[in-house]
Amino acid sequence: MxxxxxxxxxxxxxxxxxxxxxxxxxxxxxxxxxxxxxxxxxxxxxxLLPGFVDLHVHLREPGGEAKETIYSGTRAAARGGFTTICNMPNTRPVPDSKENFQQLMNKINQDAVVHVLPYASITERQLGENLVPFQELKQNGAIAFTDDGVGVQQASVMYEAMLKASAIDLPIVAHCEDNSLIYQGVMHPGEKSNQLNLPGIPSICESVQIARDVLLAEAANCHYHVCHVSTKESVRVIRDAKKAGIRVTAEVTPHHLLLIDEDIPANDANYKMNPPLRSHEDRLALIEGLMDGTIDCIATDHAPHTLEEKQSGFEQSPFGIVGLETAFSLLYTHFVKTNKWSIEDLTHWLTSKPAEIFNIDAGTIEIGxxxxxxxxxxxxxxxxxxxxxxxxxxxxxxxxxxxxxxxxxxxxxxxxxxxxxxxxx
The missing domain is CATH 2.30.40.10 (Urease, subunit C, domain 1)
Structure with a gap:
C-alpha cells in the first residue's frame, strides 16, 4: 500500500x-x-503533524461499556488526531493480574483503531492495599502502574510500589488525592461554590500527596509521574522537586488550562471533574508551569459517562469530562491563534514530550x-x-x-x- x-x-x-x-x-x-x-x-x-500522544485516557472497557468501549474511544482518539493513547485501569475487572491484563490486551488487539498502551494498577482492585505482580504485568505489556481514580492513601504502600517499579524501570503514575482532605467536596471552594451551595475540595487535597510522593520517589529512585495537576501549590512542589534532582514528571489537562471555577454557570455536572476546576491564580500557575518545563506535557483525562449519569447535578453525578475530540482545537484556538504559544510548542506538548516521558516510539515524523x-x-x-x-x-x-x-x-x-x-x- x-x-x-x-x-x-x-x-x-x-x-x-x-x-x-x-x-x-x-x-x-x-x-x-x-x-x-x-x-x-x-x-x-x-x-501535517506527528500523531498526538495522550498519557491519560479512560476507555471504560471492560465493565463500563455503556460509557465507552475500546472501539468507540479509539475512534474518538483518531478523530481528535491522537494515534497513541494510554488507557487507565479503573475498569471492572481491574488489569491487576496476568489473566485480566491478557484479556484486556486481546480486546485492544481486536477493536482498537489507534495504538493503545495500557496501564496496570498499583494495587489489587485499586483498593490501596496489596500490590500487583509488577514484573509479570510488565512482561505482558503494562506501560506503567497507576491507581488513577483514587489516590494511594498509605505512604508505605506507595513506597513499596515505587521500589518495585524502580527495579523494573517503569513509572509510578499518581492520581494525587488525600481522602482525609476531600470533605465530600465536588468543586473548588470559593465564591462560586458558595453561590451554588456546593461543598469544596481544597487544593491541599492534591498538593500534600504530591509532596509526600516526591520524597518517596527520591528515596526509591523511581520515576514518578503526576496526573492532571490543578493547583499552584502542586506546581511549586513539582518545580522544587525537579530542582532537587528528583525524577518527577507531570501532565496538565486542556480543561484546567482553559477554565476556572468562576466559569461554571450553574449546577451543571458537565463542569464536574476531578481534580475540579480551580481558581484564576491556579490556572495562571499551570500555564506558567507548562511553559517553563515544570509541567511536561498535556493529557486529556478523557473520562466519558452516560448522558443520564451527568444529568443529576454536581453532588450526584460522577466526575469527569471527555476530551479526545476537542483537545487540539481548543488549545490551538485559545493559545496559538492568540499568539500566546507557537504551534511548535503545542505540538511538542502533545507529541514528542509525552512520548519521551514514557519512552514511547512515537511523536515525530521521520523517514523510516x-x-x-x-x-x-x-x-x-x-x-x-x-x-x-x-x-x-x-x-x-x-x-x-x-x-x-x-x-x-x-x-x-x-x-x-x-x-x-x-x-x-
Missing amino acids: RTLIKQVRMLGESEVFDVLIERNHVTKMEPKIETTADEVIEGKGQY KPADLVLIDTERTESINVNSFYSKGTNTPFHGKQVSGIPTATFVNGTLVYKKEDLYV
Missing part, C-alpha cells in the same frame, strides 16, 4: 512538501514527489518511522457539537464553542483511520 499526501506544511519548514507512505512507514518527504500511489490525499497547505500522522486545517473554523462525537460520552462543557485547528485526517501505521467526510470524498 502506497499513500501520497500532497502539499502539506510541516513544522520548521517554509515550503510545502509531499509525503510518501509505503509499508506503513514514511519513506519520502520532498517538495514534489512524482509517483503512482494507491491513495492520494490532497493536503492543500494544511499542517511508522506513519502515525494527523492533518490539521488551521484555517477552518467550526463549532464543537457533541452530536457529532465518535465517543459515547458527550459530557463536555465546550459544546457550541467556536474553534479552529481542525483535525481532518489521521493515519496510524500509514492506514487512514479517520477522515473528515466533507473534505475527503
Whole structure:
C-alpha cells in the first residue's frame, strides 16, 4: 500500500512538501514527489503533524461499556488526531493480574483503531492495599502502574510500589488525592461554590500527596509521574522537586488550562471533574508551569459517562469530562491563534514530550518511522457539537464553542483511520 499526501506544511519548514507512505512507514518527504500511489490525499497547505500522544485516557472497557468501549474511544482518539493513547485501569475487572491484563490486551488487539498502551494498577482492585505482580504485568505489556481514580492513601504502600517499579524501570503514575482532605467536596471552594451551595475540595487535597510522593520517589529512585495537576501549590512542589534532582514528571489537562471555577454557570455536572476546576491564580500557575518545563506535557483525562449519569447535578453525578475530540482545537484556538504559544510548542506538548516521558516510539515524523500522522486545517473554523462525537460520552462543557485547528485526517501505521467526510470524498 502506497499513500501520497500532497502539499502539506510541516513544522520548521517554509515550503510545502509531499509525503510518501509505503509499508506503513514514511519513506519520502520532498517538495514534489512524482509517483503512482494507491491513495492520494490532497493536503492543500494544511499542517501535517506527528500523531498526538495522550498519557491519560479512560476507555471504560471492560465493565463500563455503556460509557465507552475500546472501539468507540479509539475512534474518538483518531478523530481528535491522537494515534497513541494510554488507557487507565479503573475498569471492572481491574488489569491487576496476568489473566485480566491478557484479556484486556486481546480486546485492544481486536477493536482498537489507534495504538493503545495500557496501564496496570498499583494495587489489587485499586483498593490501596496489596500490590500487583509488577514484573509479570510488565512482561505482558503494562506501560506503567497507576491507581488513577483514587489516590494511594498509605505512604508505605506507595513506597513499596515505587521500589518495585524502580527495579523494573517503569513509572509510578499518581492520581494525587488525600481522602482525609476531600470533605465530600465536588468543586473548588470559593465564591462560586458558595453561590451554588456546593461543598469544596481544597487544593491541599492534591498538593500534600504530591509532596509526600516526591520524597518517596527520591528515596526509591523511581520515576514518578503526576496526573492532571490543578493547583499552584502542586506546581511549586513539582518545580522544587525537579530542582532537587528528583525524577518527577507531570501532565496538565486542556480543561484546567482553559477554565476556572468562576466559569461554571450553574449546577451543571458537565463542569464536574476531578481534580475540579480551580481558581484564576491556579490556572495562571499551570500555564506558567507548562511553559517553563515544570509541567511536561498535556493529557486529556478523557473520562466519558452516560448522558443520564451527568444529568443529576454536581453532588450526584460522577466526575469527569471527555476530551479526545476537542483537545487540539481548543488549545490551538485559545493559545496559538492568540499568539500566546507557537504551534511548535503545542505540538511538542502533545507529541514528542509525552512520548519521551514514557519512552514511547512515537511523536515525530521521520523517514523510516511508522506513519502515525494527523492533518490539521488551521484555517477552518467550526463549532464543537457533541452530536457529532465518535465517543459515547458527550459530557463536555465546550459544546457550541467556536474553534479552529481542525483535525481532518489521521493515519496510524500509514492506514487512514479517520477522515473528515466533507473534505475527503
